Amino acid sequence: MKQAPHGAKFGHVNVIAADWRRLADFYGRVFGCELVPPERDYGGSDLERGTAVPGATLRGVHLRLPGQGDNGPTLEIYTYGENVPGGTPAANRTGWGHVAFVVDDVDAAREDVLQNGGADVGEIVTLQTADGRRVTWCYVSDPEGNLVELQSWSNPG
Numbered sequence: 001m002k003q004a005p006h007g008a009k010f011g012h013v014n015v016i017a018a019d020w021r022r023l024a025d026f027y028g029r030v031f032g033c034e035l036v037p038p039e040r041d042y043g044g045s046d047l048e049r050g051t052a053v054p055g056a057t058l059r060g061v062h063l064r065l066p067g068q069g070d071n072g073p074t075l076e077i078y079t080y081g082e083n084v085p086g087g088t089p090a091a092n093r094t095g096w097g098h099v100a101f102v103v104d105d106v107d108a109a110r111e112d113v114l115q116n117g118g119a120d121v122g123e124i125v126t127l128q129t130a131d132g133r134r135v136t137w138c139y140v141s142d143p144e145g146n147l148v149e150l151q152s153w154s155n156p157g
Contacts, residue, residue: 012062012074013099016086018144020060020079022117026143027075030112031101033063036074043081057081066101075099089147091121091139098139098147106136109150117143 017023027033043057060078064070091097103109106124114120121139128134137151 010073012076013096014076014078015099015146016083017060017077017079018083020077023142023144024061024063024077026116026118027063027077030109030116030118032066033075034066036062036064040078053080055081089141089145091147098149100149100151103150103152106138106150106152110138110140113140113142113148113150118148119145121147 015023024033024035028035039059039061041059047056047058048054058078058080060076062074062076064074065072087093101109110120110124119141121141124136124138126134126136132155134154135151136154137149140148140150142148
């Protein structure tokens, strides 16, 4: 394995939520993400300087991503004291696009997302990849409209 520059390793992905508790609950129920205590409640001059947001305050949590072990990366969900509205999530919008979860059954996971406040974005499709494997996948959204890819992989056969 290639040595990463600066000793880099993946740490977390952040999502700014309108309601961090609701979104954290969704990812826990639907994907089994687990709370990494403690809840965060930050404010003050260091946060203002680091974020370049005057008067910044934020609250939220880190959730351990499933299948990654106790020291694996997390999903960080925060709500600022004053959030700035985002644009409409779209699969082809520039910037970070979506978070993906590998699941056993895309259709069942999609139904769970829908039953827990998420929404459909695209259809479930299956395609063959360049390496000969098959992937069944779809895009859905969480309750705040953030895109989530559900995918299930199989070997050729």
